[in-house]
Amino acid sequence: MTTAVTRSRSLPLFEKYGGIRMLRNVIMDFYDRVLDSDTLGPYFDDVDMTRLIDHQTKFFAMMMGGPVDFSDDRLARAHASMAITHAEFDEIAALLTETLTAAGLEPVDIVTILTSVERRRSVIVRR
Ligand code: HEM
Numbered sequence: 823m824t825t826a827v828t829r830s831r832s833l834p835l836f837e838k839y840g841g842i843r844m845l846r847n848v849i850m851d852f853y854d855r856v857l858d859s860d861t862l863g864p865y866f867d868d869v870d871m872t873r874l875i876d877h878q879t880k881f882f883a884m885m886m887g888g889p890v891d892f893s894d895d896r897l898a899r900a901h902a903s904m905a906i907t908h909a910e911f912d913e914i915a916a917l918l919t920e921t922l923t924a925a926g927l928e929p930v931d932i933v934t935i936l937t938s939v940e941r942r943r944s945v946i947v948r949r
Pocket of ligand 1: 862865866869870874877878881896897900901904906910911914915939942946
């Protein structure tokens, strides 16, 4: 017998947590936290945040099993000029964990998402 628990376990995280609308709200909260950071905030001074939130929402939809493609090449190009450090990457990952926890995601699903982000450290970090 298929219970609600097993059904939700088989759903991609993207659907399990309500798709693009929920994800956009999570990403908007995430960037509120990023922009509050003294070390990370300045990187976004001249960035079109509406466009970035749209792109970041698509990237996370992809990572959560949603119907989106987002290549590592594109990720590398977007960060190539920024000379991002491991410490800055770690701070982004910590703010992401805070945001996903505040959004009510299950700890096991947060680990899945952060593992996927960690796999892209060498694509983003330059020094
Ligand atoms: C921790 C892992 C990170 C992930 C998964 C990530 C992901 C992304 C994605 C998907 C975009 C949009 C790219 C596009 O428009 O095609 C982006 C843009 C950007 N990221 Fe990251 N990023 C990460 C870390 C960082 C860090 C550590 C910084 C700065 C300290 C940073 C600064 C930026 C900036 C400034 C942009 C906007 C580029 C622009 O539109 O001109 N990112 N990031």
